[in-house]
Amino acid sequence: MQLIFEKSVPGRAGVMLPGADVPDALEIPADCLRAADAELCELSELDVVRHFTGLSRLNFGVDTGFYPLGSCTMKYNPKILERIARLEGFSDLHPFLPQLRHGGMLVQGALHIMHELERLLCEIFGMSAFTLHPMAGAHGELTGMMMVAAFHRDRGEKRTEVVIADEAHGTNPASAALAGYSVVAAPTDPDTGMLDADRLAGIVSPRTAAVMLTNPNTLGIFNSRIRDVVEIAHRNGALVYYDGANLNAVLGKFRPGDAGIDVMHVNLHKTFATPHGGGGPGAGPVGVRKDLEPFLPVSRVEKRHDNTYFLEYDFPKSIGYIAPFYGNFGVCLKAYAYILLLGAEGLVETSENAVLNANYLMSRLKNIFELPVKSACMHEFVLSARKQAENGVRALDIAKALIDEGFHPPTVYFPLIVKEALMIEPTETESKETLDAFASAMRRIADLAVTDPERLRQAPSTTPVSRPDEVKAVKDMNFRA
Ligand SMILES: *Cc1c(COP(=O)(O)O)cnc(C)c1O
Numbered sequence: 468m469q470l471i472f473e474k475s476v477p478g479r480a481g482v483m484l485p486g487a488d489v490p491d492a493l494e495i496p497a498d499c500l501r502a503a504d505a506e507l508c509e510l511s512e513l514d515v516v517r518h519f520t521g522l523s524r525l526n527f528g529v530d531t532g533f534y535p536l537g538s539c540t541m542k543y544n545p546k547i548l549e550r551i552a553r554l555e556g557f558s559d560l561h562p563f564l565p566q567l568r569h570g571g572m573l574v575q576g577a578l579h580i581m582h583e584l585e586r587l588l589c590e591i592f593g594m595s596a597f598t599l600h601p602m603a604g605a606h607g608e609l610t611g612m613m614m615v616a617a618f619h620r621d622r623g624e625k626r627t628e629v630v631i632a633d634e635a636h637g638t639n640p641a642s643a644a645l646a647g648y649s650v651v652a653a654p655t656d657p658d659t660g661m662l663d664a665d666r667l668a669g670i671v672s673p674r675t676a677a678v679m680l681t682n683p684n685t686l687g688i689f690n691s692r693i694r695d696v697v698e699i700a701h702r703n704g705a706l707v708y709y710d711g712a713n714l715n716a717v718l719g720k721f722r723p724g725d726a727g728i729d730v731m732h733v734n735l736h737k738t739f740a741t742p743h744g745g746g747g748p749g750a751g752p753v754g755v756r757k758d759l760e761p762f763l764p765v766s767r768v769e770k771r772h773d774n775t776y777f778l779e780y781d782f783p784k785s786i787g788y789i790a791p792f793y794g795n796f797g798v799c800l801k802a803y804a805y806i807l808l809l810g811a812e813g814l815v816e817t818s819e820n821a822v823l824n825a826n827y828l829m830s831r832l833k834n835i836f837e838l839p840v841k842s843a844c845m846h847e848f849v850l851s852a853r854k855q856a857e858n859g860v861r862a863l864d865i866a867k868a869l870i871d872e873g874f875h876p877p878t879v880y881f882p883l884i885v886k887e888a889l890m891i892e893p894t895e896t897e898s899k900e901t902l903d904a905f906a907s908a909m910r911r912i913a914d915l916a917v918t919d920p921e922r923l924r925q926a927p928s929t930t931p932v933s934r935p936d937e938v939k940a941v942k943d944m945n946f947r948a
Contacts, residue, residue: 468931471518475508481515525931527875529742533901535828537847537878537890538636538685540715540737542821545808548740548801557800562792566777577796578776582768584803585752588733591806591814592711593724594754598763600794604712605638607732607751608679611708612646613786614730614755614762615677618706621762621784626676626705632662634685634882639710648676655884660688660840664695671703677730681710683717683845685882685890687825697727706730706759714738715894716822716846719815723754730755740805741798750798764789820895821846824902828893831906835913839885847892849885860916860923862887867934868915870927872908 510518528534534541552558556576564573585597601607612629619626629643633652640650653670656663662680671678678700683689690696700707709723709731715738723731735741736749743749755763765785766778778793809817822845829838829848836850852862866876866889878890893902915923927933 471510471515472506472508474514474518475510477509479509479511479514481510481512532873532875533893533897533905534875535877535891535893535905536875537687537849537892538712538881539743539878540713540734540846540892540894541742541875542715542894543896544740544742544801544805548804548808551804552797552801558797560796572775575775578768578778580800580803581793581796582770582776584799584806585768587803587806588752588754591718591722592714592731592733592754593722594728594731595724595757596760596763597752597754598767598794599750599752599799600764600790601732601751601753602790602795603749604636604710604732604734604737604751605642606789607734607753608638608642608708608710609645610751610753610764610786610789611730611732612642612648612677613789614753614759615706615708616646616648617762617784617786618759619676624704626674628672628674629677629679629708630667630670630675630705631679632681632684634884635679635681636685636710636712639679639681643677643679651675653678655684655686657839657884660684660686660842661690661692662696664692664699667696668699671699671705673703675700675703675705677706677708679708679710680728681713682723683713683847685713686840686849686885687713687716687844687847687892688840688842689716689721689845693726701727712737713846716818718818719811720818724756728756729759735798735802739802741801748795748798750795750802752794752799762786766793817895818846821893824893824895824897825891827899828891828902828906831902832891832909835906835910836889846894847890849882850889850891851885852887852889855913855916856887858916858920860920862889864920864923864926865889865909865912865916868912868923868926869908871929872911874905874908 529541529543560574560577566574581599585599588597589595601610627649628651629648630651630653631639631643632655634655643650651670653667654663655661678696680696682693697707706729709728711731711733714733730753732751732753734751737743741749761782761784763785765780765782765787768776769779770776825844825846825848829844832850837853839849839851852865862879866879869876880888881890882888912923
């Protein structure tokens with residue numbers, strides 16, 4: 468791949484300006500003039516168009532191919548939602564506009580949507596109130612943990628630990644630690660793939676501020692003993708935090724609030740219309756049960772009797788601001804439109820198809836790669852390339868070989884409790900043909916792991932750069948090499 472500067476040809480131009488036919492109006496002092504020409508590339512317009520169009524075609528996205536990146540829910544999101552988020556009435560709003568001005572209702576529509584989305588999230592997940600402010604799942608976790616701390620402080624209790632399942636996403640312990648807690652890991656039962664409720668009972672204590680639970684968890688397993696987990700926590704005066712990154716599996720089937728969950732976040736940029744993994748923006752609204760409402764961040768959208776809305780800041784027990792202004796409004800807007808577009812039945816169907824697709828693909832792959840947890844999965848499943856690793860082919864090699872097959876690799880080496888993990892989430896928007904094509908590619912790769920392992924270790928061969936040294940790429944960034 469040539470850089471655009473390497474394609475430059477001296478004297479070639481993309482524009483042709485006529486020479487000036489009037490005298491220079493301004494005498495520019497000599498010491499302000501550059502001595503040498505600027506080092507710009509010299510190309511025709513067509514050269515430039517081809518260069519950047521070519522680069523854009525090296526991108527991989529849901530619009531170009533299958534993207535089974537586990538735990539990220541890389542589904543197709545209808546384009547109409549992007550269109551809605553770009554409507555001028557929303558995209559041109561300024562956060563300093565007055566909430567209600569005589570003769571002008573500039574932000575009432577936006578406030579209405581924020582209020583309605585909070586209400587819908589409460590209904591879908593069985594919580595008492597939501598804040599839309601957190602700008603990512605991890606940010607939601609931190610917000611939740613800060614509220615847990617405020618809750619215990621308010622009751623005059625000093626608790627120092629947060630108990631977290633050992634399969635959890637790394638952001639869980641990071642958020643608990645940032646909120647001032649030490650982290651205690653709770654083991655997953657290797658056979659069932661579920662948090663071991665019996666062993667949890669011996670870990671949770673009066674020192675525990677909260678238990679953090681992901682359900683379905685990162686192995687794609689729904690914890691059928693979630694009520695026991697909640698009971699163990701509550702018996703010890705601890706709260707239960709629910710990591711809602713995997714809610715794409717349970718819409719309309721299970722509500723965390725009904726299981727007694729105290730605090731939760733939803734990754735709007737996984738389940739509701741904004742793709743994950745693009746580096747943002749995202750949104751991680753946090754929901755709480757009734758007695759945690761006073762601790763929610765400010766501001767909060769309130770509705771007056773005359774059906775107008777306003778932002779209220781007067782909550783003395785609030786944890787305060789956790790984001791500038793009101794969160795990522797555009798992402799919330801897309802989520803709101805998506806929920807209305809699909810309706811209650813559509814959301815249920817979304818989860819049913821996500822689970823069906825995952826189980827179909829799992830059944831096609833379980834005889835090719837090792838499947839550590841054998842039970843039916845929810846929206847995703849985790850394979851292990853342990854057998855292949857014995858032959859010198861690691862999960863990373865399989866992921867890279869998939870690129871040559873035209874697929875985005877799955878998540879690898881996560882969750883940490885599975886050796887050589889390949890975490891696959893097909894999502895509800897993929898067809899049977901696509902899933903079959905992926906399964907065939909995985910079979911070809913598994914065969915190569917036996918007959919020609921070296922070829923897999925060299926993959927990918929179809930990309931301009933094969934295998935960058937990922938650590939060096941971060942520590943010693945050089946975009947020109
Ligand atoms: C994605 C994810 C998170 C974090 O969400 P971000 O928006 O990326 O910060 C937390 N937990 C799980 C299980 C996830 O999959």
